[in-house]
Amino acid sequence: MGPGKEANEESVILISDDETDAETTLGNSVVVIDSSDIQEDKSDLEEKKSEEIVDEESGLVVTFCKKGMVMPHARYDCMTHPFERTENETCIPVKQNSDMCGQCYCYVCDKLASECQYWTTSSSCHCNAHNKSKFWKDQRNFTLTGVLIIFNLEPAEIDTDLRHGGELLFKFLRELSIKYNNYLSGEIVLSLQDCVCPSKQTPGPCSVCSRLQNEVIYRYSDVFNLVSLFINKAEKEKPKTAAIMLLGAAREIALHKDPAQSWQNLGPSESLKLAVPFLMSRITKNLQRMLVLSDFPKQLYEKFISFFQTIPLPPYCFKFTNCLNIPSWDHRLLTTVLKGQNITGEQKKNGKKEFLWEVLNVVKARTEKMESMGRYKELVRYLKAVKCNEGVGLRDLRDKIPFFLCKSGDFTSAAYALLLPINNLACCTACRLIPLEFECYLKMFWTGSVPSGKDFQDSDEWILNVGSPVKCCTLIKQALRVLYNNQSLYRNSRCWSTLITILGSSPILEQNGLLTTLTLREPPSSFRQKNFWALKLFLEGLLYRMPVLHDVVSMITRDLNYQKNTLLKLWQTLGPDYVGELLCLFLSFRNSQLQSVGIFLSHVVIENLNQCPWAKSLDIFRLKAFKRPHLETANHLQLNKFVSILENL
Template sequence: MGPEKEANEESVILISDDETDTETAVGNSVVVIDSSENSDLEEKKSEETVDEESGLVVTFCKKGMVMPHARYDCMTHPFERTESETCIPVKQNSDVCGQCYCYVCDKLASECQYWTTSSSCHCNAHNKSKFWKDQRNFTLTGVLVIFNLEPTEIDTDLRHGGELLFKFLRELSVQYNNYLSGEIVLGLQDCVCPSKQTAGKCSVCSQLQNEVIYRYSDVFNLVSSFISRAEKEKPKSAAVMLLGVAREIALHKDPAQSWQNLGPSESLKLAVPFLMSRITKNLQRMLVLSDFPKQLYEKFISFFQTIPLPPYCFKFTNCLNVPSWDHRLLTTVLKGQNITGEQKKNGKKEFLWEVLTVIKARTEKMENMGQYKELVRYLRAVKCNEGVGLRELRDKIPFYLCKSGDFNSAAYSLLLPINNLACCTACRLSPSQFESYLKMFWTGSVPSGKDFQDSDKWILNIGSPVKCCTLIKQALRILYSNQSLYRNSRCWSSLITILISSPILEQNGLLTTLILREPPPSFKRKNFWALKLFLEGLLSQMPVLHDVVSMIARDLSYQKHTLLKLWQTLGPDYVGDLLCLFLSFRNSQLQSVGIFLSHVVIENLNQCPWAKSLNIFRLKAFKRPHLETANHLQLGKFVSILENL
């Protein structure tokens, strides 16, 4: 500090940061201790100075410099306090020193453009007036003041959202005023109704003469584009923008005296609910997915509850009452302490009931955080009025169990209905999903992504695989419970491929097929079980079955010589089993194949010396009512011929 500056200093200024709101507060935030009597420039350390009014004891002092201060704390110019004077400066309130700041604008008084402006007069502002404090808060927070936010709560994101909302509200005001002006329909010279092409006007056309039409489409388009912009902003900015526009459109009035037959975007009473639905769904997702501070979270919800919704928007009244993640009932469900989602509160039952948008958002967040056990508990307990949407989410419970490493529970849960009114998840599996589940159960590995087929990489060995016997049993149960899987050859081949593959999966999700011993010749020749399984699968597809039977009959007719030569090698046991296979079906077309084979034998007895060795008693067993009459007679004739050999 230079000598010249020190020579001009005559006092010590003590500044307090206490701006109490109580009316009983006494004194200013600045206390001045006059040191003019001790004009020497030496620092006094040995002597004490006592100020009896303030009770301060100064053991060390030196001449101070004037620090920046609010105008009402200026010690150079007196200040007169008033409650809300904005017309003219009160007494000397407009006088300032070089360090006086405007209380409202929070900038130097010399830079305040409303310092002495009529209807503003910021020079009269002080911290003991509610009016001036509100003015200060509005100036510092802008449009954010409607959310009851304190200046200390406002960060960059909130301020940015407030600025965008403020600009939009000015544009919306212009469009809304244009909407209120309406469009006048010009009078009609003649009736234009198709059924009344007469001179003059009918009663309907007379009412349309000079009617004012109010089209909300321009407002609708403006709000829609603003919502789209909000969806691209950060959560805090977007929440401010969406809540602000929700309040604004809720206040819009329909000036039409009667319901006008307009489109969904032109009629206010149709457009506003549509926009409100879009806004609330976005806000519901934000409340779940964004980590808003608890106080800000509650203020957003409280603000929406204060919006005066019109009758056609009453359904949105409680849509933002989204329980926070620390809600007691939700917490007990996620921790596994409550598996039903029900509890008693004040003697009444309380349910974990949420809208589908919130359920999807919670599912998304728990997926991202890898909380699969908690997600399974939540989906099993939560209730929703959109049953189909909730069922689609619950169908992924077995997948989430696999992601948590519990493959055995996942295998059984595929066949367990969530409640008595819904069928099991297995009924809705696609062939690709069935194949993925088999691979997960067999190897104890899962795709690294959030779905069955959205990843080329797998996480290996995260849990114990399902035992082979359990896998086969559950796979067959799934196939027999889902007709589309049962009829799909890919599903059967997938099961066989899994069972002949190594349980050690490659990281890219590919299976390694094991080398098995060649089956014995008798198995390769007499694998009638495979043929029977194939034919049983065709029984539900009659057109296909008819084509297959026709093709078999045609091939047998063309290759009788080859067939007879083959039978000489295979012998009577093979032929008898083949005949019994076709005769065992209750379908007349398949029975006819067996009868055709018997005719081949009868017509070529000279080439079938083994025919007398056929098991006649076994064939007689098929002379039952389940055979068609014609087939029954043909089989009887065949058995009689064999008995006479």
């Protein structure tokens, strides 16, 4: 309201606090006190300030008065011009109702009466409006809310965002009406003169064209494009604005009718019965996310849902009937799940089982909301309990449960969660890990730190010491179980080297996520030269993978054959003990392919005795211990030949 103007100097204006007292104050919210009750002389007024003026009839006591200011007021409260109340007179101004002072406001338009375009307009006559008439109250609400009146919103609920949404929706509805009317008009795609079929033998249209002549085609594509652009625009607006836009658009397209008498084979955007469900799907998915992610006031939240439920959906949109029946965050079942009081997501209500069941779009939105707020423990409880119509999508979200547990600081539970199936799923999270995720998990378990981002890819910066790291023995056990459960990880050498790197690093992580390698003493030369245990462990692991073993043996034999000179020089340095250990290692296997490597090495010695003066010092008795049936027949014969040569040296 604008500032008030000064009143007549011969009166004082008092504004009543309660409009219900209007009947006791001459039907108005203003009380007039005659100036004769107040001393005009300034000096006398100063003396009378402490004196009281009492109105015995009304009980009003005035302890001090001064010249009043006429404040902005509704026309029916004006003390300068009398007002006559009527219920719904809109034809002509009643008596002096059209008169106004400078501070009179239009009750309907909520602006100065002098600025009201409908003050004395026939069929409107806002000068007759007052707050005791239901008709004028409805007129005021409609004027203030505009198109928002269809949402059953009170004027007090309408803020800037809602009003902006109403303005955009109103403009859209006018444009949509034009497009829809054009659609209903249709287009004639074939007439008598249009027939140019090659099979035509007589003048005029052929038999096929005769049936199709003057057929009207109804293409919905222009309406579809307009609604699509409006949805795109709504997606960029604030939540309240967007909700008004989307709900209004949903109501309008649901009311659209297909005037075609029979099915017309048109494209998905040209056929109304295909285009409307597609648009409705876009609209409802956006609304579902808004209802979950936006903090709408509870009353507004419920009004949005109620409005959608009143939309008369056509048969081809029946699947959207309950799509916005989304439990609010304070819903009892959802609350008990988030607090950990209900781990199954089931409860009995009126003797019937009730499940926490939500569509995937809502589950994703709730996950996004809780993740952004850092409510990881609640998020884990929710994902374990909720049920969904799309199993694969829900499984992908549940695969992040170990990551969310790490974010909450519970690294040990996360290590075990990798191998635990959720709700009897066919397999566990470990089966679907990729090398990057495996490496990231090992780093988190070892250091008790987590990436600062929302994904494994966002690992440039880490939050240190979120919780207690996993014990070394538990980490090794779970890491090996993951590797043996996931064949792609098992076959990836990077994963094995990552495990070794992690165990050889400090549990104190740098801010950028880099590990600090521990410094170890150099092992003795004997360990470095004769670490046959590692080779044996490697070869034993290949015994269960025969195709791989065959390839490895072929590569070893090929490389040894190419590097004979290098091999002989190395043996000259390492001596007979090393060569004997190497021969016995390969001959000790019961696999003929591995035995053949030992036989190949013996042939290298025999063929180069002049370069192997140490050969006579080989442990002949140990070589003789390898007898049949341990060795294959051919390998046994070759070994006997090698031993005989050594004995004759």
